[in-house]
Amino acid sequence: MQDHGHTLGEIRQRIDTPPGRGQLRDLVYGGIDGSVTTFAIVAGVAGAGLPPLIIVALGFANVLADGFSMAAGNYSGTKAELDNAERLRQVEIRHLREFPAGERLEIKEILSRKGLSGAVLEAATDAIFADKEASVELMLEGEYGLASVDPHPMRAAVATFIAFLAAGIIPLLPFVMGLQNAFLVSACVTGGVFFGIGALKSRWSLAKWWRSGLETLWIGGIAAGIAFGVGTLFHT
Template sequence: MSDLTELTEHGHSQKEIEARIGKPPGRGYLRDIIYGGIDGSVTTFAIVAGVAGAGLSPMIIVALGMANVLADGFSMAAGNYSGTKAELDDIKRIRRIEERHIETHPEGEKRELRQILHMKGLSGDALDKAVAQISSDKEQWIQFMLEGEYGLAPVDPHPMRAATATFIAFLIAGMIPLLPFIFGLPSAFTVSSVLTGITFFAIGAYKSQWSLHPWWRSGFETLAIGGVAASIAYFVGTLFTV
């Protein structure tokens, strides 16, 4: 059995099933963390590479880098908040529509429910009983329609949590390329390049826990993406060498 299988498989005893299925549902923030981390590393190191390519002083690199980490990090978090808030508002809007339809057109909604269940493979007496059972609980009925008719997740998004996850990931990853310049290390740009490359690889390797790809492939993939962005920024910076 591969390492990936060992990490992702779970038991199927009755006790394990009840513990896993019965726990409160949650909504992960992997996408927000990966998004913030990669963008924080790429944009900050792009500034470092561009300014270093132009031959400007380390203090300018720190000033511009810090401004990017705080301003761009906040901007990304705010954008993620707005986007997630819009998603949540849309879910609420659709929920109210379904509530109203169930109140005013229950038979029509039952026909929709029946069609969804039929497409899932139910028929005959089993289909009739399932329709009756689900439609007997209004909240369960609404939630089933949100998932079956609109493809919405059963857990509502949390805009502030998503924004916070993005900002923290951006802040941590974005500060790494600046550390050699902040501490005045010799060959600061070289050290910054190595640390940023390690960060890219680490983010990709971390992401692989939720991927079918091996950790090293995911790591090198993210490293390649960040490396291309940094190379472009450095090349542009050399065009304006002072």
């Protein structure tokens, strides 16, 4: 785990340019869903005993259509977060204008829960209340739990689509290449993708890399097993 610096310049730079949540969630979300849904189609169609050409056609259709759908959904969801945050911002601005005493009391309560008390609490409350933007930011975080850094809808959508596309194509490659035992090879490489995504995800968590990898492998394996089982019901 890499520690950050604690000089005044480094501290100011981090505070002035906070990274926000970034695209980690979008990449993991898109990668897992891309590999899971594509292999689920592969498993379902293979379980039904259909030709490899059908598997490839349905698989690529899923990668493009479902990948775009997920990206669009993530864009819309992230945009909705922004719209809601702006709505709440306008509510707090109006409340500061119409109910200043009540809003000052809210600021004081939020600060008291951060450990301030006595004269220090009163002074801090007065200082923040005197700055409308600081007041709004504090109440958005303290009242609604909103982060101070807004997410980026288009970045979220692009990250989701790219991750979905990259991971979703892998289960199809053994069929495209015409390999012997293509389904078995596809299952193995897809399992490796599941595990790899989980292991990579552990870099941003406290979980052991192998535990995170096995967890993702387990989730993906269940989805694929369900799809294969349903497909076998239609095997002729």
